[in-house]
Structures are given as structure tokens and as C-alpha cells.
Amino acid sequence: MGLLDSFGALASSIIAAIVMLLFAVLSLFVTVFIVDAAAAIGGLEPSDDFVVLGASLLASAAIIAGGGLSTVE
Numbered sequence: 001m002g003l004l005d006s007f008g009a010l011a012s013s014i015i016a017a018i019v020m021l022l023f024a025v026l027s028l029f030v031t032v033f034i035v036d037a038a039a040a041i042g043g044l045e046p047s048d049d050f051v052v053l054g055a056s057l058l059a060s061a062a063i064i065a066g067g068g069l070s071t072v073e
Contacts, residue, residue, distance in 0.1 A: 024063055031055040031062075 032055040039046050046054075 024059070027062065028055060028059045031059045 032051060035055045035058070036051050039051065
């Protein structure tokens, strides 16, 4: 049964990685919208490159900061 448990752990790790990747992409899209709306409220018209850069920095910082919350016991 050890071999089947190993494949189950591998499959669950792959599924977890795919789900986390989907959530990261979704959070980037939401953050792009937020950065674009905030720039419009502030009266700024940045190019799309800077909007995506700002959103990716914010999203990656949030993902990295949230990764420290899990503890292994």
C-alpha cells in the first residue's frame, strides 16, 4: 500500500499546485482592475505596462506574505 499512497500524495500535490496557480492568476486579474481603478480615481493615466507591473508586484507580495501562515506540526 505504500506505493499507492505515494501516487495519491503526488496526485494531490499536483492538484494543489494547479489550484494555487489558478488562484494566483485570478488574484492578478483582480489586482489589475484595482490598480487601474485607483489610478483613475487619482486622476492618473498610466500605460498598461505600469498597471500590470504594479498589480503583479502587489499580487506577488500578497501571495508570498500569505505563504508564511501555514505551519507544519
